[in-house]
Amino acid sequence: MTLLTIDDLHAGYGPSDVLHGLSMTVEAGEVVVVLGANGAGKTTTMRAIAGLIGRRGTIELDGVPLGRRPEQVVGSGISLVPQGRGTLGQLSVVDNLRVGAAMRRDKDGVEADIERWCEVFPVLGRRQSQLAGSLSGGEQQMLAVARALMSRPRLLLCDEPSLGLAPIVVQELFATLSEINTTDGTALMIVEQNAELAMDLASRVYLLDVGTIAATGTPADFRADDAVRAAYLGY
Amino acid sequence: MELFLERLISGLTNGSIYALLALALVVVFRGTGTLNFAQGELALFTTFVAWWLTTQSIPVWIAIVAALVLGFVMGALIERTLIRPVQRRNDMAVLIVALGLFTGLNSLAGLLWGSETKIMPSPFPNGLDDYVSIGGARLYFDALGVWGALIVLMFLMTLLFKKPTIGLHMRAVADNPESATLAGVRTSRILAIGWGLSGAIGALAGVLVTPLAPQQLGLTTMFSIFIAASAAALFGGLDSLVGAIVGGLTIGVLEAMLTGYISIIGGSLQQTSALVIIVAILFVRPNGLFGTQKLVRV
Numbered sequence: 001m002t003l004l005t006i007d008d009l010h011a012g013y014g015p016s017d018v019l020h021g022l023s024m025t026v027e028a029g030e031v032v033v034v035l036g037a038n039g040a041g042k043t044t045t046m047r048a049i050a051g052l053i054g055r056r057g058t059i060e061l062d063g064v065p066l067g068r069r070p071e072q073v074v075g076s077g078i079s080l081v082p083q084g085r086g087t088l089g090q091l092s093v094v095d096n097l098r099v100g101a102a103m104r105r106d107k108d109g110v111e112a113d114i115e116r117w118c119e120v121f122p123v124l125g126r127r128q129s130q131l132a133g134s135l136s137g138g139e140q141q142m143l144a145v146a147r148a149l150m151s152r153p154r155l156l157l158c159d160e161p162s163l164g165l166a167p168i169v170v171q172e173l174f175a176t177l178s179e180i181n182t183t184d185g186t187a188l189m190i191v192e193q194n195a196e197l198a199m200d201l202a203s204r205v206y207l208l209d210v211g212t213i214a215a216t217g218t219p220a221d222f223r224a225d226d227a228v229r230a231a232y233l234g235y
Numbered sequence: 236m237e238l239f240l241e242r243l244i245s246g247l248t249n250g251s252i253y254a255l256l257a258l259a260l261v262v263v264f265r266g267t268g269t270l271n272f273a274q275g276e277l278a279l280f281t282t283f284v285a286w287w288l289t290t291q292s293i294p295v296w297i298a299i300v301a302a303l304v305l306g307f308v309m310g311a312l313i314e315r316t317l318i319r320p321v322q323r324r325n326d327m328a329v330l331i332v333a334l335g336l337f338t339g340l341n342s343l344a345g346l347l348w349g350s351e352t353k354i355m356p357s358p359f360p361n362g363l364d365d366y367v368s369i370g371g372a373r374l375y376f377d378a379l380g381v382w383g384a385l386i387v388l389m390f391l392m393t394l395l396f397k398k399p400t401i402g403l404h405m406r407a408v409a410d411n412p413e414s415a416t417l418a419g420v421r422t423s424r425i426l427a428i429g430w431g432l433s434g435a436i437g438a439l440a441g442v443l444v445t446p447l448a449p450q451q452l453g454l455t456t457m458f459s460i461f462i463a464a465s466a467a468a469l470f471g472g473l474d475s476l477v478g479a480i481v482g483g484l485t486i487g488v489l490e491a492m493l494t495g496y497i498s499i500i501g502g503s504l505q506q507t508s509a510l511v512i513i514v515a516i517l518f519v520r521p522n523g524l525f526g527t528q529k530l531v532r533v
Contacts, residue, residue, distance in 0.1 A: 050417060074419035086414035088407055098399070099407040103419035151419060 002063075003028040003187050004049075004078075004155055009057035011048035018044040020211040021057070026155060029185040031178075033198045033219075035232045036208030042191040043083055045208070046159045049073065050080040061155075075103050079153035083160045083191075085144040089133025093124050096132045096143055100150030110150070117146040120176060138169035145173070149180070155187045156180075162194045170197060177201065195232060199223070207232065240372030242495045243488065248378040248447065249463075250487020251385040255440035256464030257471065257479035258392065259433035264473050265409035266429035267318065269329045273336035274437050275461025277313075279454070280340045281306045281434070282441030283348050286355045286452055295356045302438045310434020311427040318430070319423065345454050352453040357446035381443050385480070388436065392476055405429060409474070440464075459506055463490070470513050472526020481524060486513065 004026040012018040018041045026032050036042050048055040051070040059066040061076050088096050094114060101110040118125035121142040127135065132143055141161055148156060158177070162170040178201050181188050192198040199205065199219040207215040207228065215228065222228050256274060263271045285302035289295050313336065321328040359365075359380035366373040396402040407415040408425045416422045444460060445452040467486050471478020486509050494505040517523065 052413070052416070070416045071419040071421055074417070080417050082413065082417060086411055086417065088410040088414055090410045091403075091406060095403060095406070098403055099415060099418050099420065101418075102404065102407075102415075147414075147418065 001028045002026075003030070003061065004189075005058070005060045005063075006045075006049070007058040007060075009045070009048060009055060009059065011044055011053055011055040011057075013044075013053065018211050019048065019055075022208070022212050024206050024213055024216070026187050026189055027203075028154070029181070029187050030203050031181055031188045031190070031201045032204050032206065033195065033202040034189065034191045034206045034208055035193075035195050035222075036191075036214075037232075038193075040208040041211040042208055043159055044211075046080055046082075046157050046189075046191060049078060049157060052080075071103065074151050074153075077152075077154040078157065079148040079151045079155070080157040081144045081148045081159060081161060083163060085137075085140045087132045087135070087140045087143060089131065091132055092129050093132050093135070093143060094118075094128045096147050097124075097150050100147035103151055113150055113152070117149060120180075121146055138165050138173070141165060141169075141173060142176075145177070149186075153186060155189065158188065158190045160191055160193065162192060162197070170194070174198065174201060237371035238495070240370050242491045244369075244372060244374050244378060246488035246491030247484060248381050248487070249490065250484035251381045252440050252444040252447075252460060252483070253463045253467045253486050254385055254480045254483025255388065255436060255443070256460060257467035257483045258388070258476060259436040259440065260465060260468040261471070261474060261476055261479045262429050262433040262436065264468070266405070266426050267314075267322070267329070269322075269326065269333065270465060270468075270473075271430075271433065272330065272333040273313070273340060274433065275457035275464070276337050276340040276344075277306065277309060277434055278437035278441035279457040280344050281309070281438035282355065282445055282452060282456075283344045283353070285438075285442050286353050286445075287348065289356055295358050299358055299439075299442045302442055303435045306434035306436075306438030307431040308434070310437075311431035313434075314427050314430035315423075319426070341454055350454055352451045355442065355445040355452045358442070361446065377447060381447070384439060384443055388439065389476075389480060396476070401425075401428070463487075463506060463509070466510055466513050470516065470523055472523030475523070475525035478523055478525030486510075 002025050007023050009019050009022040010017050022041065022045060034042050034045065047053045049059060051068050051073045061078065066076060067073055088099060091099065097114045097117065098110065101113070104110055118128060123139045124143055124146060132140065135143060161173055174197050177188060180186055190198050199222065202219050205217060205219055205222050206213055256278065259274050260271060281302040284305055285298040288298035288301055317332050318329055321332055357377045359377040361375065361377040366375045396406060404415065404420045404425050407420055408422050412422050441457065445456060448456055450456055463486050464483065467482035468479050470485065471482035489509040489512055490505050493500050493508045500508050
């Protein structure tokens with residue numbers, strides 16, 4: 001079943017568009033990886049879906065047009081882990097998680113989820129009352145993912161989660177993301193420059209080039225395509 | 236000793252007013268990241284309205300409540316209609332808008348009510364005999380009322396910022412507006428509430444100070460108070476509520492003591508000399524006394 005449908009999406013900053021008629025889909029429970037060079041429009045796509053920037057074109061969730069304001073997007077079940085982690089540095093770890101549940105009214109459920117993510121990410125559990133700004137980069141990335149999951153999304157958008165992290169931390173992070181995908185059925189859309197690890201998770205891969213989809217296929221297709229492999233996977 | 240106590244009392248009273256206005260500045264700064272230059276004149280305008288209401292034989296307490304509500308509404312409206320549209324383009328533009336409001340609100344008050352000095356009635360008993368004696372020094376009830384107002388407000392603000400939803404969301408928006416937005420926090424509503432709150436706090440400072448101020452209620456009443464309050468906010472670190480209060484009280488007491496004990500300072504240099512000391516302290520602590528040094532770890 002198709003969860004997210006994007007059709008002929010145009011978006012950008014100021015007068016010039018970055019995305020020129022981008023179309024793609026995400027199936028329920030699927031892991032989609034979006035590859036592309038710097039400036040291809042990966043982050044812009046994420047920000048347009050999340051409602052952070054204006055857009056033209058259709059985005060539908062379960063066949064229903066997606067709202068254009070961020071709180072509508074979160075409310076309908078899409079959550080973005082922004083590039084650079086977006087840590088609320090002066091707030092404690094647990095308050096960061098509470099902010100992530102801003103749209104929820106079920107207090108008990110929120111507390112239960114906080115407990116859950118503190119177990120899934122033990123570093124967060126150990127530092128619950130610490131200021132989030134004092135966490136290491138890897139810990140902040142875990143926190144960003146956990147914060148986004150606090151809204152109980154059906155689709156989690158991750159914008160370059162591996163940025164600036166040690167390889168071992170990236171591996172751990174992707175393992176956790178994969179686990180969440182399996183246990184909760186949360187669909188993932190992951191933007192990565194550092195593609196190899198993300199490809200292991202992916203059921204489908206989109207290749208973005210100059211604001212439009214240049215190619216799509218399974219990870220195996222992409223690994224088999226010499227030109228793509230050389231350009232985007234680097235081997 | 237008696238003289239010292241009297242100076243201390245007067246310093247703390249003025250300081251409480253500075254602290255109130257500094258709190259208003261800090262609430263806006265935390266949300267919007269700009270110093271609201273119009274804060275003092277907004278307080279002046281709402282105080283004029285309160286004064287006008289009392290001339291229409293409305294009881295002073297009701298007039299004050301009306302001024303607070305008006306302060307809230309004006310603050311929120313200013314954020315929504317003037318600040319937000321220009322902030323999208325440029326942070327500097329917000330400063331210019333605030334400066335425009337500064338002169339605009341002052342002129343509007345002058346246009347509506349004229350430039351002659353008004354007598355704003357005090358909400359507290361303020362006859363010549365309304366005081367308690369402490370070690371020979373007179374602590375007047377209206378000064379006590381100002382202290383009480385600051386304490387009550389401090390208490391309410393702490394409660395508000397600790398509140399699970401709105402307080403948390405206000406802190407989140409102040410910390411990282413984009414992350415707050417992404418989590419579904421209605422950032423624009425939070426910002427409007429912040430500006431509204433600061434408008435109301437400013438109004439409170441205005442109605443409390445004018446009955447005590449030597450120049451009563453005139454078009455220039457808030458100038459020196461605003462300067463002291465912005466120094467207090469800066470001294471406290473601009474983003475700290477506790478800092479604003481400590482900063483305000485410090486400046487108030489410094490002013491009273493310097494003026495009282497160093498005769499050369501007298502009446503004309505009092506504010507300057509207090510500010511010089513603040514600047515000296517800022518040399519040593521650039522983030523102010525309680526300002527947060529941004530924790531950045533990558």
